[in-house]
Amino acid sequence: xxxxxxxxxxxxxxxxxxxxxxxxxxxxxxxxxxxxxxxxxxxxxxxxxxxxxxxxxxxxxxxxxxxxxxxxxxxxxxxxxxxxxxxxxxxxxxxxxxxxxxxxxxxxxx
Numbered sequence: 001x002x003x004x005x006x007x008x009x010x011x012x013x014x015x016x017x018x019x020x021x022x023x024x025x026x027x028x029x030x031x032x033x034x035x036x037x038x039x040x041x042x043x044x045x046x047x048x049x050x051x052x053x054x055x056x057x058x059x060x061x062x063x064x065x066x067x068x069x070x071x072x073x074x075x076x077x078x079x080x081x082x083x084x085x086x087x088x089x090x091x092x093x094x095x096x097x098x099x100x101x102x103x104x105x106x107x108x109x110x
Contacts, residue, residue, distance in 0.1 A: 006073040006074055007073050008050075011105070012050065054108065068100060071086075079094050079097075
């Protein structure tokens with residue numbers, strides 16, 4: 001569960017830094033200006049739903065992909081350490097992790 005929390009936190013940070021988050025934020029701000037004090041807000045319930053969505057998306061991954069995420073985020077391995085553990089080149093480990101995060105991002109944004 002610890003690595004799931006780390007993944008959720010990291011993906012949330014990436015999402016908040018993304019263009020989609022800035023667009024969403026500006027939409028909420030624009031709505032607040034249009035509707036006054038009745039604008040929607042992000043509350044704990046929304047964060048729980050986001051976490052559940054991430055947990056669900058990760059649970060659907062193949063065992064090897066979940067292991068890759070656990071090695072990177074739970075054990076906080078560097079790319080070099082990750083590549084050594086997986087028995088592959090560092091570049092291959094980076095690409096695999098990048099593609100995995102991209103797949104998760106697509107699932108989470110849909």
